[in-house]
Amino acid sequence: MPTYIHDLKGWPNLHWSHALIADQLARVSRSQGRLIGRMEALGFPLRAEAVLQSLTEEVLKSSEIEGEVLDREQVRSSIARRLGLDIGALAPIDRDVEGVVEMMLDATQGYDQPLTEERLFGWHAALFPSGRSGMTKITVGAWRTDKTGPMQVVSGPIGRERVHYEAPAAGRLKNEMRAFLKWFNAGPSIDPVLKAAVAHLWFVTIHPFEDGNGRIARAIADMALARSEESPRRFYSMSAQIRAERKGYYDILETTQKGDLDITAWLQWFLDCLGRAFDGAELTLAAVLRKARFWEVQAGQNVSDRQHKVLNRLLDGFEGKLTNAKWATLTKTSSDTALRDITDLVDRGILVRDEGGGRSTSYSLAAFD
Numbered sequence: 001m002p003t004y005i006h007d008l009k010g011w012p013n014l015h016w017s018h019a020l021i022a023d024q025l026a027r028v029s030r031s032q033g034r035l036i037g038r039m040e041a042l043g044f045p046l047r048a049e050a051v052l053q054s055l056t057e058e059v060l061k062s063s064e065i066e067g068e069v070l071d072r073e074q075v076r077s078s079i080a081r082r083l084g085l086d087i088g089a090l091a092p093i094d095r096d097v098e099g100v101v102e103m104m105l106d107a108t109q110g111y112d113q114p115l116t117e118e119r120l121f122g123w124h125a126a127l128f129p130s131g132r133s134g135m136t137k138i139t140v141g142a143w144r145t146d147k148t149g150p151m152q153v154v155s156g157p158i159g160r161e162r163v164h165y166e167a168p169a170a171g172r173l174k175n176e177m178r179a180f181l182k183w184f185n186a187g188p189s190i191d192p193v194l195k196a197a198v199a200h201l202w203f204v205t206i207h208p209f210e211d212g213n214g215r216i217a218r219a220i221a222d223m224a225l226a227r228s229e230e231s232p233r234r235f236y237s238m239s240a241q242i243r244a245e246r247k248g249y250y251d252i253l254e255t256t257q258k259g260d261l262d263i264t265a266w267l268q269w270f271l272d273c274l275g276r277a278f279d280g281a282e283l284t285l286a287a288v289l290r291k292a293r294f295w296e297v298q299a300g301q302n303v304s305d306r307q308h309k310v311l312n313r314l315l316d317g318f319e320g321k322l323t324n325a326k327w328a329t330l331t332k333t334s335s336d337t338a339l340r341d342i343t344d345l346v347d348r349g350i351l352v353r354d355e356g357g358g359r360s361t362s363y364s365l366a367a368f369d
Helices: 018-040 044-065 072-083 095-109 117-127 170-185 192-206 213-229 238-244 246-257 264-297 305-315 324-331 335-347
Strands: 152-155 162-166 351-353 362-365
Touching: 018 044, 018 192, 018 213, 018 264, 044 072, 044 095, 044 213, 044 238, 044 264, 072 095, 095 117, 095 213, 117 170, 117 213, 162 246, 170 192, 192 213, 192 246, 192 264, 213 238, 238 246, 238 264, 246 264, 264 305, 305 324, 305 335, 305 362, 324 335, 335 351, 335 362
Parallel strands: none
Antiparallel strands: 152 162, 351 362
16 A cells, blocks of 8 residues: 555655746746736726636636536626626526625635634535535535545546555544645745645645535635736636646655655646746736627627527527537527527627538637738
């Protein structure tokens, strides 16, 4: 059986080589400052749209990392309602979506408030409003127990499982979490960006809940990053970048948790990933500006609520091809109504028919830049 870092003498006194990460940290800090400066220079409507897009990606991708796919329109509507943003008609929202959004917004909007046991329990209860993870009943809003055996991260078919990690025994959790929360809430002793990386690893290593540990660890990291910026506004999504690099994420976690207390390699990976998340934010900014430009061009056009909704979906990055059937599904209308809506936009030069035809006819936004 492998030895994990939480069993080593000296845990949780994690350490690293400052010399090996100094250049990376400096580059990331400069990129962070430039990004925040560019976003803050935007007018309020564009800045609010950038925040909405970034938070939507954060919620969606953090769940996708764990294999859970949420409805984008519901996530966007939930965030907009909670932030008081007007995005038109709001989609009905499942309580599972509301719970994930509630946790993420509490972490980022309340970044300057202490992280407490009670707050973590509230996040956990929000993630699992039915008291179940899938079909399995779990302990919610409390630390896990060892009633069903040790907490392990496993993969593979039954009978040939591979154990990637085994967390500390449940009897240790009270003291482990007390130490973690005391450190997290203490004044700055290390660079605040590094604190986000260490907090992420430390929490997910303790693995204090029966489920949801990864999502909560990423929310804690976002909270620490918000503290580093002294702002609740999120202009980038770390979880979106982790989702794109999921295999590397799990590999570095496993390697670090089976290593020693020197976590330099984890910090290097985290900083590189964060830097790429900042690069991804440039794409978000470009999309926000493109969307604003589109509606400027269409000013004065009489666009129905249904048309407005689908056009925004296209501008936000619609997956796949827009067909008559998908329009009908998105707007909850008949195929005939969908076709009339689409034909109207084609006639006005807002949409164009893609190459091909017949039953496979699809549509795209006409060039407007």
